[in-house]
Amino acid sequence: MTPHPDPRAGAAVKAADRAHVFHSWSAQGLIDPLAVAGAEGSYFWDYDGNRYLDFTSGLVYTNIGYQHPKVVAAIQEQAGKLTTFAPAFAVEARSEAARLIAERTPGDLDKIFFTNGGAEAVENAIRMARLHTGRPKVLSTYRSYHGGTATAVNLTGDPRRWASDNGTSGVVHFWGPFLYRSPFYSETEQQECERALQHLEDTIAFEGPATIAAIILETIPGTAGIMTPPPGYLAGVREICDRYGIVFVLDEVMAGFGRTGAWFAADHFGVVPDLLTFAKGVNSGYVPLGGVAISGAVAATFENRPYPGGLTYSGHPLACAAAVATINVMAQEKVVEHAAHIGETVLGPGLRELAERHPSVGEVRGTGVFWALDLVKDRETREPLVPYNASGAANAPMAAFAAACKKNGLWPFVNMNRTHAVPPCNVTEAEAKEGLAALDVALSLADEHTV
Template identity: 45%
Template structure:
């Protein structure tokens, strides 16, 4: 098919997610290599969001491709109840990479069903029904994960499933209170969370689920002591701690898993995205030894046709091994330092940049109309004039491909990006921000 035929056929027969369908103009992609991809006209684009923060190792990783081909030659699928070598090897490898309290993996197809099954297991294990999650969170768009989600993408699912309770994020930039330190902020947020636990009834709360670092909703990094503080509340009240590592897992923050930055051991960890870098869909939830032992004698009422799909697990083994053998974490730390420095420079230079937040190669630029009042460039949950879309369009014209959410621009390039490549791309962002500055002045 020509590029025009691809576009015409797609827009005629395919519903594209998170979009009004009229006027869509998808780029026909014909090639991908490393951090770049090309359209049918030969135009090159730089993937500065790792697609959907999942292609951590970029396009064309030979080790992953070869592993998939080898598994295809053996067999492509066998039911989850049968013994598949790739399934066994990946499960063992993942558990060994986890803290010493973790026991077993349940494989899923993606992050949303990983979070749904984590919630089911928490409810089965504790016998309680309520699940706490944060307002500025995204855990997936299927019905259960969408109820776990806090941001506006949950609205079409409402009225929702009983038992899902929301609490506030430690979002210091937008907090009405000015804290003297991160520790003071932590004390405040933990105290408010404990108060809400008391109001909801500790004996009814099965789990507190959190993105370890809030992802698309602004890369909100917990202040010092916050995660241990939540862990302590969970221990005190017999509540499970679920860490959603769908975005932050597999090296994104400079650690293999985001929670390693904060010195905590969760009870359940959900993952997806970077475990195969999108080469084949795969997700899962890792549960503690205690939870795993519970299901020795109690029915695990969870099941998926493609749980632990052999092709996906083969891709996962190759992917995880590549992280280790290519020293990807070292690159994330080194290049992430440059990313942070450059973003801080932009924050100082541009009136439209209210805040920048970054950890490893995971970052967000928060755009405002006024630095003093912190008025966001677009109102929460709405962008009636398509302002953010226009900004993303300006970046696209320069070949800088990413996405926005609310008044944030997400920057999360593949973990293989070099310092030189990063600097080249951030110069494009700098130019576009000059344009935004002029529009708000």
């Protein structure tokens, strides 16, 4: 679709937004949101006719791109048949969505509890774990993000937690593996794996194994930097959980549904958690939907005991119809396989080639359509291009990098000292190369801040 400029309409949209919309994670008087006129596939455009290749997939959720006609048609068809119905009833779209999801989750995660999004999925997974074990504490890593609701934000291991951290939610943070910035002074992946597992064992020992209900991990941490765990780490966590009777929760809200080149990131590691949270890619965010996939053992806890939780819109028919259509489209169009192919043949090689030429790129990490560039001032010391949680003038190098991307028609995902390459799973080779070319230009600005 070709954008048609209409600046007057854009100005009206912008004025209404600034007058009435309260934006998340923002100082309201310091933001300048772009007025978006439309989107299709891997692109969106503004009212001035500027078109952007979306290397953010929204918030890493439009796994099949914008406005996929089959999913739009499915939502329209469901709206004409049954727009909404209470969650206590059996509804075709809800039942079919649960069946399709359960077919693809690893192991025996065959029961699906639907939520409206990822944070609610995490909230309910932790509630299930605590009730299942009768224990209060939950362990989660630094360098993680699990959502903005009360429990989820306390589980989160990045600065978004700080303002809401009440210190009484039973959460204990520990260090997960990350060789490039290892807290364990490791020199190899094997060392990082062994030392990270020992650190977790020590944390459990000092917290008291009988007090810990769950360990929750992003299978591959997303917003925090796309740090693929070293071989053996997730299997090691699984063994530790089994040994101490701890529920193992994998958060696949961002990594799931094709993003890593597999239906779920857990598939890469051969690990089956007790609970798995999902959202985002399950229906490309077309209608809000999330959920918890539940193992047989945890589900059995609530066979004759009511589960004390629920949501008015759990398994909303429009959202579930969108999920059914999305999963079917992904299967029919081999979107998961395509994501793996693009990662192996275009994005991975292309990003590594950029790293060879740009001194500001310290490390390239990722798989599928889930990649990060760690930007640095100094490759030798690995000093980040901007300080941790930088803002204002201290963040100027990253702000200049982002502005250069946008000037060249690329909408970038920027967080702290990183830029992530996370386009839709069905991004074409030509589109991926277009994004790499825009990154190439913008990285030249980042290079100016290296030593």
